[in-house]
Amino acid sequence: MRTPVWSPSAQPEHLRARAALLGRVRAFFAAAGVLEVETPLLSQAAVTDPALASLMTRVSLPGFGADRPLYLHTSPELAMKRLLAAGAGPIYQICKVFRDEERGRLHHPEFSLLEWYRPGWDDHRLMDEVAAVVRAALDRPEMRVERITYRQLFIEGLELDPWHTDERELAVAARKAGIADADRLVLDKDGWLDLLLTHCLQAGLGRDGMTFLHDYPPSQAALARIRSGDVPAAARFELYIQGIELANGFHELSDADEQRKRFLSDLDERQRLGRSRPPMDERFLAALEAGLPDCAGVALGLDRLLMLATGVDHIDAVLAFPIERA
Amino acid sequence: MAFYSTNEFKGGLKIMLDGDPYNIVENEFVKPGKGQAFNRVRVRNLKTGRVVEKTFKSGDTVEAADVHDTDMQYLYNDGEEWHFMDPESFEQMTAGEAAVAEAAKWIKEQDICKVTLWNGVPLSIEPPNFVVLAITETDPGLKGDTSGGGGKPATLETGAVVRVPLFVQTGELIKVDTRTGDYVSRAKDA
Numbered sequence: 158m159r160t161p162v163w164s165p166s167a168q169p170e171h172l173r174a175r176a177a178l179l180g181r182v183r184a185f186f187a188a189a190g191v192l193e194v195e196t197p198l199l200s201q202a203a204v205t206d207p208a209l210a211s212l213m214t215r216v217s218l219p220g221f222g223a224d225r226p227l228y229l230h231t232s233p234e235l236a237m238k239r240l241l242a243a244g245a246g247p248i249y250q251i252c253k254v255f256r257d258e259e260r261g262r263l264h265h266p267e268f269s270l271l272e273w274y275r276p277g278w279d280d281h282r283l284m285d286e287v288a289a290v291v292r293a294a295l296d297r298p299e300m301r302v303e304r305i306t307y308r309q310l311f312i313e314g315l316e317l318d319p320w321h322t323d324e325r326e327l328a329v330a331a332r333k334a335g336i337a338d339a340d341r342l343v344l345d346k347d348g349w350l351d352l353l354l355t356h357c358l359q360a361g362l363g364r365d366g367m368t369f370l371h372d373y374p375p376s377q378a379a380l381a382r383i384r385s386g387d388v389p390a391a392a393r394f395e396l397y398i399q400g401i402e403l404a405n406g407f408h409e410l411s412d413a414d415e416q417r418k419r420f421l422s423d424l425d426e427r428q429r430l431g432r433s434r435p436p437m438d439e440r441f442l443a444a445l446e447a448g449l450p451d452c453a454g455v456a457l458g459l460d461r462l463l464m465l466a467t468g469v470d471h472i473d474a475v476l477a478f479p480i481e482r483a
Numbered sequence: 484m485a486f487y488s489t490n491e492f493k494g495g496l497k498i499m500l501d502g503d504p505y506n507i508v509e510n511e512f513v514k515p516g517k518g519q520a521f522n523r524v525r526v527r528n529l530k531t532g533r534v535v536e537k538t539f540k541s542g543d544t545v546e547a548a549d550v551h552d553t554d555m556q557y558l559y560n561d562g563e564e565w566h567f568m569d570p571e572s573f574e575q576m577t578a579g580e581a582a583v584a585e586a587a588k589w590i591k592e593q594d595i596c597k598v599t600l601w602n603g604v605p606l607s608i609e610p611p612n613f614v615v616l617a618i619t620e621t622d623p624g625l626k627g628d629t630s631g632g633g634g635k636p637a638t639l640e641t642g643a644v645v646r647v648p649l650f651v652q653t654g655e656l657i658k659v660d661t662r663t664g665d666y667v668s669r670a671k672d673a
Contacts, residue, residue: 206517208515208519258542259512259520260512261513261514263512264512336538337523337535337536337537337538338537338538338539339538342538342540344519344540347518347519348518348540351515351519351521352521354515355514356513356538377517395516405517
C-alpha cells in the first residue's frame with residue numbers, strides 16, 4: 158500500500174494497540190512491585206559485543222568539553238546494573254535503544270525495549286515471569302509455554318551436539334540442510350551455529366505458544382554466568398513465539414574480573430573484524446567490583462511483541478514513522 | 484572495480500556472482516539478537532533468467548555488475564544477429580540469439596526495445612509491451628461470429644502464433660501484449 162510520505166506507516170488501530178500494550182505492561186509491573194526507572198540513552202562508553210554496532214554522536218557542552226563522542230545505548234543493561242549495585246531492588250525500564258546496521262522485516266535501527274531485573278532470582282524463575290508478562294501484554298492468559306535447551310534443539314533438529322562438534326561438521330550440516338551457498342561462507346563455530354539456528358531451527362520455535370531456548374554454549378554467554386553440569390552452559394535464555402525471537406535473558410554475571418576479561422576479548426574480536434574499538438564501560442565494571450546483587454535480567458522487544466499482538470508481519474506496520482520516513 | 488556491501492543490498496541492485504551478472508530480487512536481513520547477521524538474498528541470473536537463493540554474511544562485499552538498461556531501435560536481422568541503434572547517438576550494436584531470445588518473435592524493424600547492456604554488450608532484449616503486427620495466416624472464421632469466444636490460432640508476420648477471435652482475418656493488423664502473448668484488439672495501422 159502506498160501512502161503519502163508525511164503519513165504514518167502504522168494504522169491508527171496499531172498505534173492504539175501500542176498504547177494499550179504499554180498500559181498492560183506497566184500495570185503488571187506496578188502490581189508486581191517492580192520500580193520503573195530511566196537511565197541515559199547517551200553514554201560515554203559503548204557496548205563491546207562484536208555483533209552490535211553503536212551509533213555515535215558528538216556533543217559540545219559547557220563544562221563537559223567540545224566535540225566529545227557519546228554513544229547511543231544498544232540496551233540499558235549496564236546502567237540498570239549500576240542501579241542494582243546501588244541497591245535499587247527489582248527495576249524495569251521501557252526505552253528506545255539504537256543499533257546500527259540492522260534493518261529488515263523484524264529489524265529497525267531504533268526500537269523499543271522492555272528490560273527488567275530481579276535481584277535474588279535465577280534465569281529459570283525469570284522465564285516464568287517473562288511468560289506471565291507476555292500473557293498479560295497480549296491478553297492471552299491461556300498461552301502455552303515450553304522450554305528446550307540449546308543442546309537438545311540441535312540434537313533433535315540436526316543430530317548435532319554443539320558442545321561436541323567443529324566448524325567442518327557444522328559446515329557440512331549447513332550444506333545438507335540446503336542453506337543456499339553454505340560452502341562459500343567463511344564463519345567461526347558460533348557463526349555456523351547462528352546460521353543453523355536462524356535458517357533451520359528458529360522457524361519451528363514457539364509454533365503454538367512460547368518456547369524458551371536456554372542453556373547456551375559458553376562461547377555465547379554474553380553477560381550470563383556459566384553453569385557447570387553435564388556440559389558447562391551459559392545461564393542464558395531466549396524467548397520465541399511463531400519463530401520470532403522476542404527476548405533474551407541471563408542469570409547475570411556478577412564477577413568483575415570475568416566481566417572485564419569478556420569485554421577485553423570482545424574488543425580484540427572487534428579489532429580482528431575491523432570494527433571500531435569503543436571505550437568500555439569502566440563505571441559499570443566499578444559497580445560490579447562494588448557488588449552486583451545475585452540477579453536475573455531480561456530484555457524484550459516491544460515492537461515485535463506488538464507485531465504478534467496485531468498480527469502484522471513487518472515491523473513498519475507498528476511504527477509511526479520508520480527510518481525511511483523519519 | 485566497484486563493490487557493494489550487504490548494507491547496500493536492495494531489490495534491483497546488479498551484482499557479480501561466479502562471473503555472471505545478477506539482479507537482486509529480494510533481500511532479507513536475518514540476525515539473532517546476539518550473534519552473526521546474514522543476508523538471505525534471491526537473485527536472478529541476467530544471462531539465464533534463473534532465480535536462485537544466496538546467503539551472505541552481513542558486512543561482506545560483492546563486486547558490482549556494470550549492467551544498465553537503454554532504449555534502442557531495432558534495425559534488422561542479418562540472418563545471424565539482430566542489429567540495434569541508439570536513437571540519440573546513432574551508435575549501432577548487435578545482439579545474438581541468446582540475448583534476443585523470446586523477443587525475436589515480437590519485434591519488427593524500427594521498434595524501440597529495452598536493451599540491457601552488460602559491460603557495454605547487449606545481455607537481453609525486451610520488446611515493447613504492445614506491438615502491432617499483421618496476420619499472415621489464419622483459418623477463415625465462421626461468418627457473423629463477433630463474440631470473440633472460442634478463437635483460433637493466427638500466425639503473425641514475425642512468426643509468432645497467437646490466439647485471435649474468429650472474426651479476425653488474414654491481412655489484418657492486431658495489437659498484442661508481448662508480456663502475455665495475448666491478442667488485445669484489432670488495429671487500424673502500425
